[in-house]
Amino acid sequence: MTIEDSLMQSRTTRIAVWDRLIRLFHWSLLAAVVISFYTTKTTGAPFLFPIEVHAQAGYIIIGLLVFRFIWGLVGTTYARFSSFLYGPKTTAHYAKALVMRRAPRYASHNPLGGWMVVLLLLSLGFQALSGLFLSDDIFFQAPLYGLFGPALGDVMPRLHSLNSDLLLILIGLHLAGLVWHTLQGERLVPAMLTGVKRFTNAPADEKPAVSRAHKRYAIGALLIAAGISGWLWFY
Template identity: 45%
Template structure:
């Protein structure tokens, strides 16, 4: 935690994999919702979007341990007490400046990852009892598949709430605090004190390997189980 620096320069914070993950997850969830609402032949694409969500979340979990400095969970997941103190400071406009995710943002990242994984994961076992069933529905009983389908729909409501809170937080920081969070997730740079340490991004080849592993794992689960 550091105080807002007086003299700043823009430094690289979000590597290309964090940025691609962020926008790809948003697009996949949006398309999954839209295709699910259309039904019919679009349900096949709905499932593909779900597989993409699972692969993206798996990659982000691995990148959270092996990726660049600001992408790592150890850098932005703080204790509940620390996060509560930050929240109280925020209400008084005395909150400290964080180059990466702030404490509330860090916990929001975890919540979105968990809900996205649960939403897409339950979809693997879902069954609409009419036209479409998930690729792993055969591993559970018909009644259990129907019950999991209910969870699938309920979890999505929770995911929508979490997304709404996330967007509200981004808008608050963007509009009222003047932090260009959206732009930084496009070009990867954020303002930081000139004396703040710079951290090199993790190797590009490492990101490619982890992305390939994530895709291969989800492909194997969907096609081989």
């Protein structure tokens, strides 16, 4: 190791960004989404009734999204929506700097990444909620099928299908952004595994830790999310 490398390491700042619940949410959501898409493309093994598994993955997604919404309001510093949602002017300035390869580093999501996260969560939320009104007219009826009459039952499958295509586009953009930032030297995947990001300069959004009753909030958010998922699962 050279003297220059040693100096660089000594100047590296480690910031704990993603708490354990955010990391668990992220990877659980990824697994549920993969299962959800997979079960729309298969009619047999390894699942005896893929439509049932598809629905159950949706119930898990709803619970995870409920948790994320609550945690985005009362969670740890960088988990809160207020930490990574920026106005149009700041977002436009960041986009311009990104094109010029002069974009500053952020501990939490950067301005474009923050809005991408919101779009993904909204699209996932609509996909999961719209699925509660569906039926295959043979073996499966979702918990809210027929609740608002046949008219909604006719339009919801089309919206569910269209939003599925939109969701795939958003996921593709999300992955493209991940690859871009990785090529720029940001280790985003390891950060979502360890919760820690490394910086040689202070990030643009560095914030002091906020003193909150996180443990009580976490228990409450998890209980609410589990209760909703459990009710849908056993309805």
